[in-house]
Amino acid sequence: MxxxxxxxxxxxxxxxxxxxxxxxxxxxxxxxxxxxxxxxxxxxxxxxxxxxxxxxxxxxxxxxxxxxxxxxxxxxxxxxxxxxxxxxxxxxxxxxxxxxxxxxxxxxxxxxxxxxxxxxxxxxxxxxxxxxxxxxxxxxxxxxxxxxxxxxxxxxxxxxxxxxxxxxxxxxxxxxxxxxxxxxxxxxEAERDRRTLLEERARIARELHDVVAHHMSVITVQADTAAYRLDGLPPEVRKEFTSIAATARESLGEMRRLLGVLRNEETRGELAPQPGLTRIGQLVEATVRAGVPVEFTPCDADVPEAVGLSAYRIVQEALANVVRHAPGAPTHVSVSASASSGVERLTVLVVNGPPPEPPAAPLENGDTGHGLVGMRERVRIAGGTLDAGPLPDGGFRVAAQLPLTDSLPPT
Structure with missing residues (x-):
């Protein structure tokens, strides 16, 4: 019994x-x-x-x-x-x-x-x-x-x-x-609350897209038509307006692609090719145009798409932080592939020095801290490591190592 x-x-x-x-x-x-x-x-x-x-x-x-x-x-x-x-x-x-x-x-x-x-x-x-x-x-x-x-x-x-x-x-x-x-x-009840939260986040994302897309479209149109509306523009200025329009169109297209994923629940993958290592140079050029001197050491290694996308996003967020918090600071971006102990890794390094002059006012009010959180999440999913923190001279360093072989993220 x-x-x-x-x-x-x-x-x-x-x-x-x-x-x-x-x-x-x-x-x-x-x-x-x-x-x-x-x-x-x-x-x-x-x-x-x-x-x-x-x-x-x-x-x-x-x-x-x-x-x-x-x-x-x-x-x-x-x-x-x-x-x-x-x-x-x-x-x-x-x-x-x-x-x-x-x-x-x-x-x-x-x-x-x-x-x-x-x-x-x-x-x-x-x-x-x-x-x-x-x-x-x-x-x-x-x-x-x-x-x-x-x-x-x-x-x-x-x-x-x-x-x-x-x-x-x-x-x-x-x-x-x-x-x-x-x-x-x-x-x-908990599932209903979670579903409500996700629906609210999707709604906010759609509304944010509508607002930002309108302004980006205006910027694109104004930059494209500046050469026709304004007489006597020097070639350098015309080139700058062309670059602004191209950057605005690229940002607008990326927002629309992400919004398409949010709006279509049956989407099985991304609606357009994702950026990778080959697009990091464009990030560097855009940052240089924003007034930040950047030295770039590229890497032409053939890496998995997920690793290339993670490297691109890490550099993108790191350079955006330099523009926001240390405008004009000399910055070095390096992407390299190496092998140690039989494991191939992609190393992403973004190091900036202190800004030449402290900004009179912050470019953004408040600091959500979502940038570093996003970096860590991407590195964790890829099974790599991230080291980010301030330097003694007042600069900042972001170093990520992403394995190039299939591996599970550490638990």
Whole structure:
């Protein structure tokens, strides 16, 4: 016979939210113990003629385990069933009147029913069925030794114990169903909150695109038409306007591509080729045009698309931080592939010095810190490492190493 009590024992109804409900099993067990102990002693000694000491010992064995039943009902059942059988066998040695019930006196039946109710609240169906079959088998076996013919107490105990087991089991399963329903409702509520959050983020992204795209489109149009609207522009200025228009169109196209992924839930991949190592030079040129002197050491190694995209985004964010926080600072960008210990890696290094002059006002109000977070997330997904931090001279260094072979990110 197996039990679900492999974990540390808990009292019956210990998971109830109300304190008085948690105390009910203890109160019932205590009342049964206090009421049945002296009653059983009196019945066994007065009605059945057992000696006081023997009647007291059997009464304690039949009633004291009821207190244990609150925590371990199956263990209490072993003790009480054995004591009930022992009591029936002891009663065969004395000449009790024929009108008294045998093999189970009324007090034994009452205590056994309370125990069966506790079993139903704790044990699974298989265990409850085995308990009932054992009870029925013991009743039938003892019936063959009835001193005054067939007695109905064994049949009565079998029927009532079955009712108590079914009732307790039904109450337990109802409680478990309600608990699982409450847990499922909690999970569903959390999923709804998460879905609402994602939908709100997508909505904000679409709105942000609409706002930024409008301004970028205006910039593109103005830069493209400047040569026609303004007479006498020097060639250098015309070239600058052309560069501004090209950069604005590129940024607008990238925003539209990302927005397409957000708006189309069935999109299986990106809608356009992603930037890689070959596009880093364009980032450097754009940064130089923004007034930041940048030295660039390119790399023409053939790297996986995901690694190239991560390297591009890392350099993009690092140079954007230089423009925002250290305008005019000399910067060095280096991308190189190397092999050590049999592992090929792509090293991305962006180092800038202190700005020539502290900016009079920050280019952006506030600092979200999302840039470094995004870098670390990209490096983590690629299974590499990132080292980013300030330098003693006031500059900043970003160094990332991305493995070129397939590997899982560290856990």
């Amino acid at each position: 197996t039990s679900v009590e492999d974990k540390p024992p808990r009292a019956l109804l210990a998971g109830a939210s109300r304190r008085w409900v948690r105390l009910v099993p203890w109160a019932v067990a205590f009342v049964l113990f206090v009421a049945l102990l002296p009653t059983t002693i009196g019945v066994l000694s007065v009605d059945y003629g057992l000696s006081g000491g023997l009647a007291g010992g059997l009464a304690v064995a039949q009633t004291a385990p009821l207190l244990l039943a609150v925590v371990r009902p199956l263990h209490a059942w072993y003790v009480i069933l054995a004591s009930d059988v022992a009591t029936a066998l002891v009663l065969l040695t004395v000449g009790f009147p024929a009108q008294h019930a045998w093999p189970f006196p009324p007090t034994a039946i009452v205590g056994y029913l309370g125990l069966c109710l506790a079993l139903g609240l704790r044990e699974p169906r298989r265990t409850l069925l085995l308990v009932w079959l054992t009870t029925a088998g013991v009743s039938v076996a003892l019936g063959f030794a009835a001193p005054h013919g067939t007695s109905g107490s064994g049949v009565l105990l079998t029927v009532l114990s079955g009712v108590a087991l079914v009732l307790g089991g039904a109450l337990r399963e109802r409680y478990e169903a309600q608990r699982r329903l409450a847990e499922q409702e909690t999970i569903s």
